[in-house]
Amino acid sequence: MEQKLKDKVVVITGTTSGIGAGMAKLFAAHGAKVxxxxxRQxxxxxxxKEIIDNGGEATFVRTDVLDQEQLQNLIDTAVNKYGRIDILVNNAAYEPTKVFAENTYDDYRKVIDTNLGSYIMASIYALKYMREQKSGKILxxxxxxxEQVVPGVGMYAIAKAGITNLTKIIALEYAKEGIRCNEVNPGLIMAGAFEDPAVREWAHDAIVNGTPVGRLGTVEEIANAALYLLSDEADFVNGTSFYIDGGRRLI
Ligand SMILES: NC(=O)c1ccc[n+]([C@@H]2O[C@H](COP(=O)([O-])OP(=O)(O)OC[C@H]3O[C@@H](n4cnc5c(N)ncnc54)[C@H](OP(=O)(O)O)[C@@H]3O)[C@@H](O)[C@H]2O)c1
Structure with missing residues (x-):
């Protein structure tokens, strides 16, 4: 099999489950040092262990992305261990359900700091090294x-809208320094909350009628899109939002 990320040092936030775990496994199978x-240690x-048992290379660094020392330590650990950081994937997220006006100050801080703040700060920590290397990719x-706001998860949606501009500004400011930045925008995926059958039943209409393709996406479909954007084949792709949503944003 062609290894699309051979020897690339890849840091991912949130690999303990779902899409993050799926990307870690796929990228390691493609030769990455994850x-x-x-x-959740x-x-x-x-x-x-699963990656290593399959012949890949990976390390786990316990990190709460809300703790700046831990987030900085995650990036530094990769560089100290491997001498560089080729790829940062910002993935960790928190999606509580609450109508907008019921959010407290603490709710607002936790949702925005997890979903947007950690993406901003991890990117800043990684860019320090990527700019010295004159290469790097942030996904x-x-x-x-x-793009598509739905009731009950407004604070999360506000953070997610911010990520699009984060993606664009990094893509714009650092392209000449050999750095690329893109984003993947999943629709409803069989991961996170959707692993719970009760949530799938509650969201049946959104899954079947609110998604033109009429089903949940898979972790593998998201991981494969991420792999493409991080591979050399996508070197001319920069500042792009890649919607993998079965057409959900069109409804
Ligand atoms: N599933 C979907 O339908 C869907 C749809 C659109 C977008 N997405 C996006 O896909 C990404 C992955 O989500 P998922 O569906 O795979 O959900 P998931 O299985 O719940 O994964 C979320 C990951 O984020 C980590 N995380 C959350 N808070 C953290 C914190 N404070 N510090 C460190 N890590 C933290 C979790 O790790 P710990 O709990 O161990 O800390 C976990 O590994 C997210 O950005 C999400 O917004 C998912």
Whole structure:
């Protein structure tokens, strides 16, 4: 099999489950040295073990992205271990359900700081090294929610809309320094909350009628899109939002 990320040092936030775990496994199968992260140590270590058992290379660094020292440490650990950071994938997210006016100050801080703040700060920490290297790629796992607002997850949607401009500004300011930045915008995916059958039943109409393709997407479909954007084949792709949503944003 052609290895599209051979020897690339890849840091991913939130590899303890879902799309982050799926990307970690796929990227490692494509030759990447994966530095995964998250708060749930056991789950993170289990993903690393699976990668190593399959002949890949991976490390887990326990990280709460709301803690700046831990977030900086995640990036520094990759560079200290491998001498460089080729790719940062911002993926960690928190999506509580609450109508807009019921959010408290603490709700607002947690949602915005997790979903947007951590993407901003991890990018700043990684760019320091990428600019010295004169190469690097940042991929933001965004959401269809960046474009399509639905009731009950407004604070999350505000953060996700911000990620699109984060993607554009990095793409614009650092392209001449050999750095690319893009985002993947998943629709409804069989991961996170949708792993719960009760949530799938509650969201049946959104999945079947609110998505032209009429089904949930898979973790593999998102991971493959991410792999393409991070491969050399996509060197001319910069500042793009890649919607993998079965057409959901069109409804
Ligand atoms: N599933 C969908 O339908 C869907 C749709 C659109 C977009 N997305 C996006 O896809 C990405 C992955 O989501 P998912 O569906 O795979 O959900 P998931 O399985 O719940 O994964 C979320 C990840 O974020 C990590 N995380 C959350 N808060 C964190 C914190 N404070 N510090 C460190 N890590 C933290 C979690 O790790 P710990 O809990 O171990 O810390 C976990 O690994 C997110 O950006 C999400 O917005 C998903």
């Amino acid at each position: 530095v995964g992260s998250g708060r 056991e789950k993170g270590e289990a993903v690393v 933001n796992i965004n959401s269809v929610t960046a």
